[in-house]
Amino acid sequence: MTTTPDLVEETTGCPAPDAADARNSDLLPVASGKRTRAAALELLRPDRGLAVRSALVLVAATAIGLLTQPLLGRIVDLVAEGARGAGTVSTGTLTLPVVLLVVVAVLQGASTALGLGMTARLGESVLARLRERFVERALALPADRIERAGSGDLTARVTGDVARVSEAVRSALPELARSSLTIVLTLGALAVLDWRFLVAALLAVPVQAWTARWYVRRAVPLYAKQRIATGAQQQQLLETIGGADTVRGHLLEEDHTRRVEERSNAAVELSKRGVRLVLGFYGRLHIGEYIGLVGVLLAGLILVREDAVSIGTATAAALYFHNLFGPINAALVLLDDAQSATAGLARLVGVTDLPEEPARPAAATSADAFVHVRGVTHAYGNGSPVLHEVDLDLHEGEHVALVGTSGAGKSTLARILAGVQRPTSGGVTMPAHENGRPGAVLVSQELHVFAGTLAEDLRLARPDASDEELRAALATVDALAWAETLPDGLDTVVGEGAHSLDAAKAQQLALARLVLADPLVAVLDEATAEAGSAGARVLEQSARAALDGRTALIVAHRLTQAATADRVVVLEHGRVVESGPHELLKDAGGPYARLWAAWSGTRGPAASE
């Protein structure tokens, strides 16, 4: 048995449900143990036929395997009888049990393979269902809910917890099920041979139970300390290497080397304690096993002497008991895996069970062809409002530029108008939708090129778009020329790990998706801020073309975007303080004029033209 029972570490890595909630009520919830079990059964329900069949096959496989020991016992009996009678045993006498042993081995191998195959299919199907539910629910979570919890919480669940549950479903749980089955059926078989064998075997249980308790009590705090020490060591390394220039500049090499050494020593010391603990665990476990084995052998001796059982039966009992060593060790180790997976599952179920709330609440329909923002107030979490009773109308086809100093609330308003963020109060109404046209689409600075071909990336916006439509959309935003020079044109694989596109191209792709989506209202938040100024001009041109003929709200950090808009709306501290055409506001001596003067002052005379 070589597996290291290091999973207590993982188990304790997950906060207990209630503790997590108590620490921070904004963290995503964790399901209770009862609810997690119920959810596991729900996930299993559609495959219950397969679950029952695989359980039956595994029981049969284990039961078949348990015929080996009595057959070996039978051989022992035949040899003993032969020795007592003729002094030898004929080969013919042994043929049948040997053939039966071969048959048992073949049948057990085949049925185990079949059972494990079925269990693997079952596991994958359950996992797929769990992942689907989780991703569906996570994607539907309102942005502010994720922000309140911290996106790290959700990411940790998507990565760490899903991986932990997947690994357990793929390896630990089938192995644990098989081990438990072997233990139960073997103990049953011992009782069938003679109940006294069972009693002798159970002598090992108190030592094993004590060992498990001994281990868990020490392992939980030790692994927690180990995690902290390893984290501290990595942190120190990062600081020292990351700040190498500063360290050298201030002649701090020695000091930092000493700190790295101290932290490394602490981590190494704890690792050594971990190894000693594991060795102690197995040592104690073996003591328990040998106590049981001695018990079974003594019981066999006494029973054979009393003629209560044959030598073969006593041999079979000893072999049965020996056969328990592996499964018992495996079960004790895998219990940690199972617990860790249960904790992971509880965190996933906590998310899938969140009450449904539409992430993008369908905006009410305006009575006219305009977009109306009415009385929108918004506060993040329990903070003070960043928008106060904002009213704003966007006329059909109008381009409105939203300007204001940093933190004025422009992005927040843009996200609310696009339906990505739910306002604390107030609301947005949109003109009636036409056949499936989306209400509003937001193109934000956080652009992502989805892995796949360029065509697939574009079709996210309109899955049924023809190649011609894709080309037309790219041409609109001036991206067709570079797209056609890609190695495989529209079929070039782009995104992470493939042909990478620079920020400006990614921006144009986002604008082409906007053209394809053809929303009633386009919301651009810093859509051109990524590029340098020459690139910015190209992107501004792309954005203008993408917005042509469309109602649009443009968050304009570059005031050239404001200058070309139909109307400029100035936000200050979450309130609309000015609204009107650029030319008018520029000379009105108000907040926009000040912004414009400050901005063109930094840009030189060209900008103010």
Ligand SMILES: Nc1ncnc2c1ncn2[C@@H]1O[C@H](COP(=O)(O)OP(=O)(O)OP(=O)(O)O)[C@@H](O)[C@H]1O
């Ligand atoms: N997710 C968030 N959680 C908490 N506070 C936030 C969040 N997003 C923005 N804020 C705060 O809300 C206020 C308005 O931010 P917002 O990003 O809407 O302003 P902005 O005008 O777009 O600023 P900038 O020009 O710097 O992007 C700021 O004080 C900001 O710190």
